[in-house]
Amino acid sequence: MERTGGVLEGSIGLNAPTDDERRAIIGITGIYRPEGVKRLTVSLAELDAAIPGGLLQALGGRIRDRAAERASEEAAREDLLAASSRHAGTPWFSGWLAAMSADGTLTRLIRRGDGHLIRQACAVLDLLPASFVPLPVLAEAATGDTKALGRGSPLATLVLRALALRTPGEPERRSSRRESDEGANEERSGRDHERAPRELWESAGVILDDLASQVLVLNLRTRGGTVVSRWLDDAAAHGIPFRLTLQQQMEYEIVPDVEEIFVCENPAVLRAAAAELGMASAALVCTEGIPSAACHKLLAGCPRPRWRADFDWTGLRILASARLRHGATPWRMGAADYSAGLELGESTPLTGSPAVSLWDPALADRMGAAGRAVMEERLIPALLSDLTRTR
Template identity: 45%
Template sequence: MTTHLDAVARYRGAEYRRLFAAARRSLERTGWDLSGTIGVTNPDEAERNGIIGITGRYHRAGIKRIEITLSELDAAVHTATGLSLTELLEQIGPKLANRPAEAAKDATSREEALRPAYQSSLYQTADWYRTWLNELSRDGTLTKLLAQRETMHIVAQATRVLEFMENRPKSSAPITLPALAAAVTHNTKALNHGISLSTLVIRALATRAGIPKPTTAEERRDLWDRFDVILDDLASRVLVLNLPADGTGLGEWLTGAARFGTPFYVTLHQIINHPITIAAPVVYVCENPAVLRRAAGELGPKALPLVCTEGRPSTAFHRLARTIAAGGGELRYHGDFDWPGIAIATNVFERHEARPWRMSAADYLGGLATGDDHVKLVGRQIPSPWDPRLSQAMCEHSKAVYEEAVADPLLADLQGPAICTR
């Protein structure tokens, strides 16, 4: 006697696999609608006989495609097993999905998750905020958060963080990241890197600033600092030489170091907690500490004010640059003649309205003439808007010229009168 289980087991055979796979795809796509038609293309002999056995309809050998309506297959399955087609497919496994129902549920969940964000005052007043929300909906971020069951509260929390930052008085002192997290979520670690809430807020801030999403710790630190949120005010630092300043604490230390022509590291913590003013009309900026070291060793206190980014500018550098600009000072920047160096220079020029310092095509070609041991340029060509011929010349010669190789003319520019120590 053939049992119910025997009938189900029979339909697990290889001869039925493609037929039931086609039925599964159609049912899942249409929400278990039985009005469609499915088929098996170029069936082998076992598949042909299996379909004949299910439907009772003959199909000749060598037929190119056998088609069957889902309603007919459902009736045949029910006669053989007592189960509907959908019940049989679930018995065979895996569980049958209902894509339209799932899509509708996801849409409802997304709508519920975004409702607090749409009700925010930022939605009416800030283009960047609407762009951020649209991107979250468009690029799959919300779908991923839904799968992790985080969306319902994470988006609302991110909105509250952004509102808190937007509504802080402009005159407020910078706030630390843990303090910001606690003020909004009552959890000091809620905005730590890698947590979904932090990721959402960082994306919003990058959109607001009109820059790409940060990928490094320094870029994240700098982005938070743009909005007066401090991550690690001790790790971020900048190297300076002969930069006297007014102000207790840091101002006194800088002025004392300048008196002796001594290089001095300034941390972001010092800049924030010991406000200074800088009255230097011109401050030179280099990329490599070897240049500053030579200036200190050869010129000492006679060198003009010099700041070193030590590669990609830190948050401390950007803060110090803003302080210099606020005092009426002008930055003049020089860096490596390679593609990362051009990118750094572009950022400094655009962000701080700095001027190029021996960063022309002629300066690059002059550096090439100093020797033949220059390394090959690598990476993608980057334009040099302040002198388009520079990028063209670098691409043509395909050689990098590092700052140390052209330090002599830089030091000649830095030769000046002794720093006033007031």
């Protein structure tokens, strides 16, 4: 009855009935059933007619109208899938809605009475990308609640899921391997796990913690007399690596004063440049994986940085994004460089979704054919030769 909205269609059955049950069914249906029958059936209409007050009253007077519920859920789901957004029609936004429909997320939200979260998520996404906006400010602007996008909240989970599709690359890329082989432990691994949400937010210009967003630099001389500029200049004068936070950049304008700036992905490259070249190294910025908001803000004032990353699919995405955002030029990121690195020893298999290399289409083709990654640490001697400058 719940399936049919209360319409008395179909029948119910009784297995291995007792003799009293058999006689009762005979009385209801008027049809003789022999002793020993293994199963008896009776139509709902006959049962309704035989029960004083009817079957519905016997069941307590109320039943769920499952057909109407299904129709209501379907209408609500279609309404959410048609949610208006300035991103409507983009592959990542369409993919976000389709995935939530396919895995039951929309249905669960509707049944919990939380369908409005999809509209709120669209409102948040409509304000992105932003320009270094604090997360509470974004939350208030989109929902009126500064805590709506707090860590682990249902709304934050929905938005991050969309940003994961919007953002090229893989936020979990930043691993403890890129930090240091010394002191690698479970605590560091835990910190790395926490980076993924922060990197997704930062990829859209949202800041969770402007002190936690940092960029590692070497020999970055600046113009201006602020305290942070003096720190950078002093570090450059001695060839000492310096970790610059987004908070410092927001408080004090940093204007690089270098003719050329290089960008690498792994700290091992910057460490080697500091140890072997010191003050003789060209200005070098290390992204430590996916570039942070601090990195993007710093490089926004640097014309055409020379940029490289690992020879893996995420590395290609990092460089492709840097070319679009910063006008970066590839630094030893061609097919010939990959082949040279591949010949130097064994390499780990390529993993993840393939990417393209528009600056050198042969590179992605060659990587796909070889199926191996080449980390940039293998190229350190060649990279140091590029970084060496006249004293």
